[in-house]
Amino acid sequence: MGASGSGKSTMMNTIGCLDRPTGGRYLLDGVDTGQLDRDQLADLRNRKLGFVFQGFNLLARTSALENVELPILYARPPVSAREKRRRALEALGIVGLADRAHHYPNQLSGGQQQRVAIARALVNQPRVLLADEPTGNLDTRTSIEVMGVFQSLNDQGITVVMVTHELDIASFARRKVVMRDGLIRTDEAVTARWHAAAALAELEAEQKAVHLA
Ligand SMILES: Nc1ncnc2c1ncn2[C@@H]1O[C@H](COP(=O)(O)OP(=O)(O)OP(=O)(O)O)[C@@H](O)[C@H]1O
Numbered sequence: 145m146g147a148s149g150s151g152k153s154t155m156m157n158t159i160g161c162l163d164r165p166t167g168g169r170y171l172l173d174g175v176d177t178g179q180l181d182r183d184q185l186a187d188l189r190n191r192k193l194g195f196v197f198q199g200f201n202l203l204a205r206t207s208a209l210e211n212v213e214l215p216i217l218y219a220r221p222p223v224s225a226r227e228k229r230r231r232a233l234e235a236l237g238i239v240g241l242a243d244r245a246h247h248y249p250n251q252l253s254g255g256q257q258q259r260v261a262i263a264r265a266l267v268n269q270p271r272v273l274l275a276d277e278p279t280g281n282l283d284t285r286t287s288i289e290v291m292g293v294f295q296s297l298n299d300q301g302i303t304v305v306m307v308t309h310e311l312d313i314a315s316f317a318r319r320k321v322v323m324r325d326g327l328i329r330t331d332e333a334v335t336a337r338w339h340a341a342a343a344l345a346e347l348e349a350e351q352k353a354v355h356l357a
């Protein structure tokens with residue numbers, strides 16, 4: 145977390161090997177990224193990292209399934225069309241959208257589009273998922289559903305690094321890092337972490353109460 149301009153995206157871009165640090169070293173899984181050329185960096189990125197963005201960044205005239213297949217195009221060694229399809233369907237299944245594989249982005253809700261984007265980020269089985277304001281364009285319920293997907297991935301051993309402006313959303317994480325003026329100010333465990341299932345039940349109860357009143 146941190147104010148606008150505090151360096152959150154810069155940090156994400158560094159972790160994601162999209163930017164190189166101007167000083168210091170960044171080791172990813174023991175590999176000094178400063179020693180790699182562009183192709184080696186791209187390969188490392190493709191194998192270890194998945195990216196999720198605020199604006200989903202799906203290709204419009206491309207089905208959910210084909211969007212999810214995209215990162216496999218760069219896999220080394222190359223993957224057969226059949227295997228690509230199988231992996232993409234599996235990733236869509238993880239985010240609960242196997243039945244929407246042939247829909248286009250404009251036929252999906254914002255939350256569904258973000259889940260397709262998460263499936264795309266997962267398709268190469270990354271170790272780390274990087275999400276810069278993934279709920280910035282989503283309503284409360286849909287944001288909690290996306291947090292549910294992240295929590296379940298995290299339970300399976302995937303590290304999720306997420307930028308958010310919302311305290312509520314940050315409380316779904318295990319750890320909260322606050323930045324200011326390009327520096328880390330605090331880095332602490334989240335006490336009383338929220339769980340998406342409980343938060344959804346609470347939201348439903350609240351809405352029911354409002355409805356009755
Ligand atoms: N490529 C760049 N070259 C030089 N300065 C940059 C570059 N990108 C960002 N900056 C500066 O670095 C600082 C941190 O920017 P960054 O985009 O990381 O902020 P942020 O915390 O993600 O903000 P926001 O919440 O608005 O997305 C800002 O002062 C910005 O102007």
Ligand SMILES: [Mg+2]
Nearest residue numbers: 152153154276
């Ligand atoms: Mg930013």
